[in-house]
Amino acid sequence: MQLYNTLSAKEREVLIEQAGKERLTISFYRYAHIGNPHIFRNHMFLAWDALEVLGRIYVAHEGINAQLSVPAENFQAFKAHLDSISFLQNVRINIAIEQDNKSFLKLKVKVRKKIVADGLNDATFDVTDKGIHVGAELFNELIEDPDTLLVDMRNHYESEIGHFKNAITPDVDTFRDSLDIIEQELSEFKEEKKLVMYCTGGIRCEKASAYYKHKGFKNVYQLEGGIIDYARQVEAKGLENKFLGKNFVFDHRRGERITEDVIAQCHQCGKPCDTHVNCANEACHLLFIQCDSCAEKMDQCCSSECKEIYALPEEEQKKLRKGMTVSNKIFKKGRSEALLYKKSPEATVKPIFTSR
Ligand SMILES: [Zn+2]
Ligand SMILES: [Zn+2]
Numbered sequence: 001m002q003l004y005n006t007l008s009a010k011e012r013e014v015l016i017e018q019a020g021k022e023r024l025t026i027s028f029y030r031y032a033h034i035g036n037p038h039i040f041r042n043h044m045f046l047a048w049d050a051l052e053v054l055g056r057i058y059v060a061h062e063g064i065n066a067q068l069s070v071p072a073e074n075f076q077a078f079k080a081h082l083d084s085i086s087f088l089q090n091v092r093i094n095i096a097i098e099q100d101n102k103s104f105l106k107l108k109v110k111v112r113k114k115i116v117a118d119g120l121n122d123a124t125f126d127v128t129d130k131g132i133h134v135g136a137e138l139f140n141e142l143i144e145d146p147d148t149l150l151v152d153m154r155n156h157y158e159s160e161i162g163h164f165k166n167a168i169t170p171d172v173d174t175f176r177d178s179l180d181i182i183e184q185e186l187s188e189f190k191e192e193k194k195l196v197m198y199c200t201g202g203i204r205c206e207k208a209s210a211y212y213k214h215k216g217f218k219n220v221y222q223l224e225g226g227i228i229d230y231a232r233q234v235e236a237k238g239l240e241n242k243f244l245g246k247n248f249v250f251d252h253r254r255g256e257r258i259t260e261d262v263i264a265q266c267h268q269c270g271k272p273c274d275t276h277v278n279c280a281n282e283a284c285h286l287l288f289i290q291c292d293s294c295a296e297k298m299d300q301c302c303s304s305e306c307k308e309i310y311a312l313p314e315e316e317q318k319k320l321r322k323g324m325t326v327s328n329k330i331f332k333k334g335r336s337e338a339l340l341y342k343k344s345p346e347a348t349v350k351p352i353f354t355s356r
Helices: 009-019 037-050 072-083 136-142 175-189 203-214 226-237 292-297 304-311 314-321
Strands: 023-031 054-060 063-071 107-111 132-134 148-152 162-164 194-198 219-223 243-248 255-257 276-278 287-289
Touching: 023 072, 023 203, 037 054, 037 063, 037 072, 037 107, 063 072, 132 136, 136 194, 136 219, 136 226, 148 162, 148 175, 175 203, 194 203, 194 226, 203 219, 219 226, 226 243, 304 314
Parallel strands: 054 107, 132 219, 148 194, 194 219
Antiparallel strands: 023 063, 054 063, 162 243, 243 255, 276 287
């Protein structure tokens, strides 16, 4: 049984191009008890590999979180397979706003402790006592209410390129940090205010809303299906779109445009820009915002140091990389001393209100 990718990303890219077939970028998640995540993982891999599904999927005892690219012609078969699994029957599938055939180039189904790295000890609170799910229409009403505190549950590099008007956007690197900061900052409003939260596709709010209820917030709401489904709903129902800019996504597209507003700036020259790139120096790979002219000037690197390394022959670069870990990939998304127009997080938690 072949339970792993046999093709490299490059080979896959060529195949997708040659096939010329339309692919759909989709995502879904479901919290459900999975007895043996390893067996479940292998089952999913085999079924999806046969359907030419690509993507990044996390499986844990607590459920499944999947971001995928599915050939359009196999979508019905894919859906039928999901429906054949009791807890995935009629699961809400978020369909990306902007399609790209190369959003994913491998099928990676990984067994994890959790399907979202939230750093929470689930045994300490009732994870099923969630906030009230609201659709786009009610969400639009709620966020105009002066008694509402609207909170973006995503990290700094995500909200930087797009968020809802008047949202509190914590300047945090991790989901865990934002949970604490928001709780501290908003603790005096636990009783009287409505806490309304949103994230990319809704999954982070599932835990966060339960956590805040446990912490004493009385009125907790969450945007069902997150920004992705909100954008679909406002389009389908002709509602006012209260989002600004781009929705950051975790695939090759990096972001999908929801509105024409450009709310971020190039981290190197300060010009309005909301295009995320990874530093071309493999040993760095820093995620940051770079405009076209800076990309040209800097050879798509984040700093002169990286530019120098990137200019070396590939063999030299490999030698330099030996034994080094690419820490930027995990810990320093969008933050570096070299980036003039990206500020470091403040020591105080107060700045989370500055965007209001
Ligand atoms: Zn620039
Ligand atoms: Zn760099």
